[in-house]
Each structure stands twice: as structure tokens, then as C-alpha cells.
Amino acid sequence: MRKSLIQQHETCASLRNWAGRGFWAVIDQALFAGANFLVSILLARWLEPAAYGAFSLAYAIFLLLGTVHTGLWTEPMIVYGSGRFREDFAAYQQVLLRYHWRFGGAACLFFLVLHLGFWACGAREIALSFLGLSLAAPTVLYLWLVRRGAYVLLKPRLAALGGGLYLLLYLTQTFFFLRTNTLNTFTALLAMAVASLVSAESIRWRMNTETEQVMDAEKVYNLHWHYGRWALLAGIFSWVPGNIFYLILPAFHGFEAAARFKALMNLLMPILHVNGALGQLLVPGMVRALAQGKLRQFILASLAAFTAFAISYWFLLVTFGSHLLKWIYRDKYLETTDWICWLGLLPVLVATISTISSALRVIEKQKIVAQSYGLISVLTIILGIPLVLRYSLCGSALTLLLVNTLAVFYFYRKAVILNII
Template identity: 30%
Template sequence: MDQPSTPPSSDDAKPASGGSLVRRGFWGLGDQAVVSGGNFLTNIILANAMPATEYGEYGLLWGVLLLLNGVHAAIVTYPLSVRGAGGSVEQIRRLAGGGVAITGCVGVVTVAMSLLACRALAVENVAGWMILAGLAWQLQETLRRALLAGFRMRAVIVGDAISYLGQAAGVAVLAYARQETLPNVFAVLAGTSLLAAAVQVVQVKLRLPRAGEFQEQVAHSWRIGRWSLLTNLIGIVNLQAIPWVVTAFHGPASAAMLQAVNNVLGLTNPIVLGLHGIVTPSVAHARVGGLR
């Protein structure tokens, strides 16, 4: 087993006190505000710039990526958050490396589902960019969860600002230039996620796990992630099935109206998701420390 390494110098990674929990909560909610705010702005810009049919197609493809991200969250990032919270800096780096490797395996599903979705909507020219956007998003999400597992709440904001505020700025430029086509939009999403991932690779300093460690991580991820996978799939499929049914009967322009409503509802995400990003590693860390 790895020996505990020197703890990070950031206050974010110190044992929790009342004050540190408040600070973590503040930075965690601030980070989620960046994430949700970037997504909200992106959708509002596209809703106003794209024709209804094309925006409906974007919403459907984006929903597929949300479904795939739910699979990735259950199998990769949730187990990483739980296991990494009680680990040393070196252990988190190795877990992050293993998480990236598992992400590559899960990526096969992302490729297959993206191809099917694009074929169903007859937008095969979007498939390559959609696949790249989905894989880049999952890669960046793995790295940001490694930072959150180590309670590096302030550090994670840098990459998230590049990814989510960057994508909003990118689609704004596309809209201004009247180039807001589906391939261009997904290219922007892919590019900002890759830039953010590059920053967070440096922040995490990930390490490749040893063979035995990786096998153990895969088994652990499946053991604790399978039930989360089931609940994620049920919730997301129920939500995303509606616009696909609407599209089947009334076309993608009608689905665009549903997406516009979801844009408004998404304003509640910073509190709900921000607390989730703090509570999961905090509870896991407390359990490792012997608290009940």
C-alpha cells in the first residue's frame, strides 16, 4: 500500500473544522455557480441564435451526453470521490490516473451512443465533434472530481471557468459571426473541456496506478457505483425520453420549447449540485477518520 504523502499546503485539504467547512461550502457553491452559470449562458445564447429545429437537435444530443455523463459519474467519479476523500495526495493522484483509464473504457459507450443519436436525427456530420465533446467532458470531470476529493475547492474553479464560462464565450463568438452550426458548437464544447483538462492535469499531477491497484480500483468502482448507475439511468432516461417522444411526433422544433423551459429550471443547480460535490467527499473523509 502507498505510504501517506505530505498533505497539500492548501487550506482546502486540511482536516475539517467549522470554519473550514464554511469555506469549503462557499468555494464549492461558487464553483458550481460557475459551472451552472456557464451552461445557462450557453443555452440562452444558442436558444436565441439557432433556428428552432437546430436548437431542438442540439438539446436532444446534449441530453444524450447528459445520459452518458450519468453513466460515467456512477462508475468513475462517484467512486473516485468516495475513495479519494480518505487518501493521501499520492493516492489521489493514482486514483485520478486510474479514473482516466476507466473513463477511456466507458468512452466506448459514449462513441456508440453518440453515433446512434446522430444517425437517428440524420446529423451524421456532427458525430465526430459530439464524440470528442463527450469524451473531453468526461476526462475533465474525472480530474475536477479528483481535486474535489482532496478538498481543493478553490483550485477546481480555474479549470471550470475555462470549460464552462469559456464555452459560453465561444458560442457567443459563433453567434456574433453567425456560425452557430451544430458541428461548430460541439467543437467549442470539446475545445474548452480539453483546455480545462490540460490545466487540471497539471493541478492534480496524476500518476498511473500499478496493475494491482488498477484492478482493485475497477472492482471497487463497480461495487459501489452499480447502484448509483441504476438510479442515474432511471432518472436521466425518464427526463430525456420526453423530448425524444415529442420529437418523434412533432419534430425537433417542439423539443426546443422543452429545452427552453429546462434552461430556466437549471438556475437551481448551483445549490443542489454544489452541496453534492462537498457532502460526498466530506462524509467519506469523516468515515475514514472514524466518525459516525
């Protein structure tokens, strides 16, 4: 009896700890994503649709580069930092940061070349976006890496404090540019670069990970490449369903079509970011659950929680979606109203896919994740190009729903075969 009470007490304490971490994870994501969301809304209201569409295309390309960084640095860090290098995380992180800045320098040069090329061709708006990204890409990716380091140490509160600073700096700069009539794609990204750098440094300072210990960089590189090559492919493939439309729509229907699609997707960002915040705790939590023989219970609980959040938000969109669209964008983008309710189902599907894919990564089946996302990418392109060509925005929305529905069934089948759910 006494042993049972002790076990119940330990279980309750564990649940409280995870609830607290989940709370700070949501706050962290709300602060970072909230700032980006508000600035995206300001740009949508402030800029002409063509300029906003150009910004959306450029940022989608940055996210593709971000999947490379995440696959080779951040995602392996979550697994190895939570396990193999848990006791030597400070030295491990220093190695990762050195590799990061080399990658950041290459990213800066890449976007500068794109800026010069588009400027020479007379495409001023997209050229300004790439110039801004040449500054923002290295610092934003640095922030991503440092933030996830706080999650590896199960200290999302530190990331949330950095998020508060990021929100303050980003919005202060943005409103300054807005009041001085200088807000454009370049200044918005410049503000992001400054806010990211200062916020990342504040998180690192609070993590107090300075150490004189030296780790074998080649060992880290080999481990990350062995794990990350499949995570890299999975990241690139997973980029396709959500971002390829920012490239296809301008090709067939102009930048204005991309702007309408981005305006619609903005309404889904709050719930996607909430699930993303909780998702950052998934892999470290699953690593520990696997060690305790409780992986299946953890996966099922995560699926239930994420799906409940997504369904609640869907009901909100069904009830108030058209009013939200009009309130946020004034008289712009009102023609997208009809697809709000349908696309509101997308976060429900994404929650299932992200949970199961996290579980597959934990049991080091990242090859399966890469193959799965590869199949999804192929289906997106095969279905998306003709549908977008014929139906524009409606074709993009329909493709997203079809592909993600098929992906849910595919990932669920893989999870059943591997006996993890």
C-alpha cells in the same frame, strides 16, 4: 471549561473550512454551468425551435452516457478516493484515467455512427449534434472526472480556477462563431470539447498528482464494479425523470415541443447547479462525518441549507419568472409562462432527494438508491407517456412534479427505516 472552549473553537474552525469549500464549490459550478447555460440560451435565441429541440434530444442522450461514466468511475472515486485510497490518490487516479480514455474512445465511435445514420436519413440538425458530441463526449467526461478529483481532495478552489478558464475559452469561441454566423449545434459542441480538454489539463497540473507509484488496476476495477454496478443502475434510472421527455415530446409533438420544454427547464438550471455544486461536497463530507459519528447532524444541516436555497429561488421565479422568460428568449417560448411557478418547486424536491440519496451511498446502500430510482423511472414512464400524449408540455411538467413528490416521501421513508435521519 477550557476543554469546552477548545471544542467550540475547533467546531467554529471546521465550519469556516466547510463554508470556504462551499464557497469555492458554488463558484466552480457557477463558472462551468454558467458557460453552458449562456450557450444554451444563445442557441435557443439563435436557432429555430426544431433545431434547438434536436440539440436537446442529442444532449439528453449524451447525459445518459454520462450517467454510465459517472456510475462506474466518478461516483465510486468519490467514496474510495475519500477513504480507502486517500493516501494513494495519485496512483488511483491514473488507473481511472486509463479506463476513462478507453470509454471515451467507444463514446466517440458511438456518436459517429449515430451521426452517419441520421445524416443518411436527411436529419441534418440532429446529425450535426451527434458529430459534435463525438468530439465533446470524451473531453467533457474527462473534465467531469478530473473536477470531482479536486473535490475528493477537498480542493474545490482548484476546480473553480479551471472553471474560470473553461468559461473564458467556451464563451470566447462561442461568440466568435456567433459573430461569424457559424454558431450551430456542431460548433457549440466543438467549443465545449476544446474548453473541456484545456480546463481539465489545467486542473490536473495544479493538483500535482504525478506519481511513480503503481496501483493494481484489477483491484480498482473490481472495487468500482462492485460499487458502481448499483450506482450505474441508479444513474440510468435517475436520468429518466429529467430527460425522457426530450425523447417522448418529439415522438408525439415534434422537436419544437422539446425546444419549449428545454427553454422552460433552462430557468431552473441556476439553482439546480448551485445545489449540484454544494452536493459535490456532500459525499466526501458525509464520509468524514460518518467516521466521526456525526452523519445525522450533517444530513439534517445539508437538507436545511439546500432547501432554503431552493425555496428562495422559487420565490424569485414566482415574482419575476415571466419577465425573465421574455427577456432571455425575446418573443420565443412565451407560451410556457404558466408553468414557471409550478416547476419552480422542482428544485426543492430534488434537493431532498439528492441529499438523502448521497447519504445512502455513503453507508454503501447504493442498491437501495438504484431500486428507488428504478421505481421513479417506471412511474415517470407510466404517467408521462399518456400525459405527454394528451397535454404535451403541460403533461411533462405535471409528471415531473408528481413523480418527484412521490420520490421525496419514498426516500424519506427509507432514511427513517435505516435510522440516518
